[in-house]
Amino acid sequence: MTTRTDRRRTFRLTGGCVAAVLLVGGCSSSGGTAAGSSPASAQSTPSVTGTVTVFAAASLQESFTQLGKQFEAAHPGTKVVFNFGGSNTLAAGITGGAPADVFAAASPATMKTVTDKGDAGTPKVFVRNQLEIATVPGNPKNITGLQSLTQPGLKVVLCAKEVPCGAASQTVLTNANIQFTPVSYEQDVKGALSKVELQEADASLVYQTDVKSAAGKVTGVAFPEASTAINDYPIATLTHAPNSAGAQAFVAYVESPDGQKVLTDAGFLPAG
Structure with missing residues (x-):
């Protein structure tokens, strides 16, 4: 005897696509992609979790502390840990093997000591200061x-x-x-x-x-x-970052409109 429950199960499988089938494109003529979604891009974007360690110039302390809180709110499951200090001291720590994900320096010269050692990716100026x-x-x-x-x-x-x-x-x-x-x-x-x-x-x-x-x-x-003597401030992800995905996401947030607003509100000059 066919029960009422059996009929419901049959309907779900024959009259429509279940969520698992939708994900692999097994039922929809459009490939199973819901309007406005992009499975391919979602799969290619690494998830951002865990601790992101940022070495940053002392002059960035107030603005980066605020940015860190906003970043954590935008990426639940992350925690941003900062090491603020003189850029030259931070650079020496990085080239000496100190574990970190991001370096934000107060001058291109101090960033260069890190990139010359192959310890950072290509830096980008994100603000200026005088x-x-x-x-x-x-x-x-x-x-x-x-x-x-x-x-x-x-x-x-x-x-x-x-x-x-x-x-x-x-x-x-x-x-x-x-x-x-x-x-x-x-x-x-x-x-x-x-x-x-x-x-x-x-x-x-x-x-x-x-x-x-x-x-x-x-x-x-x-x-x-x-x-x-206006100083350019470069930022870069570090080559041996323990949290590479988190490093990339933090740098992107600093460069985003939300990040730039925090920095300009603090008195920094735009990079452009």
Whole structure:
């Protein structure tokens, strides 16, 4: 005797295609592809899961931290772990074998040390940045530009010459023929900024994005010579990335309209 349940099963198999058959194109004259879907592309796109380790310049800390949260929300099952610091230190770590998936540097020169070793793919500039003077809140020393940094007794902090913000500082000071002896050289831009925030220095040369991120803790003084040393920021996936799919997806997110909005809102200049 044919039961009611048997008739339902027969109808499903003869009167329409089951989901499994649709996936292999066994019933539909159009190949079993639902409107708007693309099985071929879905199969060719690697899934993004797991930890994505990003080595990034210190000046990217605030914006990349936000980007990391947005990326995790867009890719459930992922976790972005950051290592922020001086670009030269990060580059040395990568060429020394430190496990990482993505490198975002504050200058092409530091990226080149990684690509020259074959440790990164082709980099792409994703934003630009330029220097600004950070002073103690309210600018009590009345610093108006680069020349003001030569005031007797003024305590000025610079980034170390080998890191991108330090190299840019040396360029603008040399171009303007301005010389002074800083009270210290810091290993990354956040270290230079911190000295002013703690009022251990009267001023420092940092990026305009750092001044913006420290709103209320420092006062920014723009100067025209900054345009002579604008830094390009390149990003690349690393050759030995433990999570290659995650690395590619993170770089794509940084370059996406959503990623670029976060960066420009933080004060970075567009790459173009």
